[in-house]
Amino acid sequence: QVQLVESGGGLVHPGGSLRLSCAASGSIFSIPTMGWYRQGPGKERELVATDTSGGSAKYADSVKGRFTISRDNAKKTVYLQMNSLKPEDTAVYYCTARVGSYFGGAMDYWGRGTQVTVSS
Secondary structure (H helix, E strand, C coil), X not given: CEEEEEECCEEECXXXXXXXXXXXXXXXXXXXXXXXXXXXXXXXXXXXEEEECCCCEEECCCCCCCEEEEEEXXXXXXXXXXXXXXXXXXXXXXEEXXXXXXXXXXXXXXXXXXXXXXXX
């Protein structure tokens, strides 16, 4: 079994910054992809950013230039540095990881989410 645990959410003023972290643990052979999604009030869950083990990052247009995804493969941890936060960034942020098994194949896992609120 694999667990993803997020941390770093909270309340921040517009223009402020937050850094989210997500650590993976359990039976893990490889983690080809890690990323972040978010779900705002009354909205569908949407992609924020993903990062592959090869170093290729992808971002939603709404966060390009403001958010940066990074990984520490030794710690099995993915980070999301969020700068210049806007009220519309308010959402529950979910970590996701595609995890390769020792027995072959891969599965997608999700964390429980961490709340980010941007408000004055």
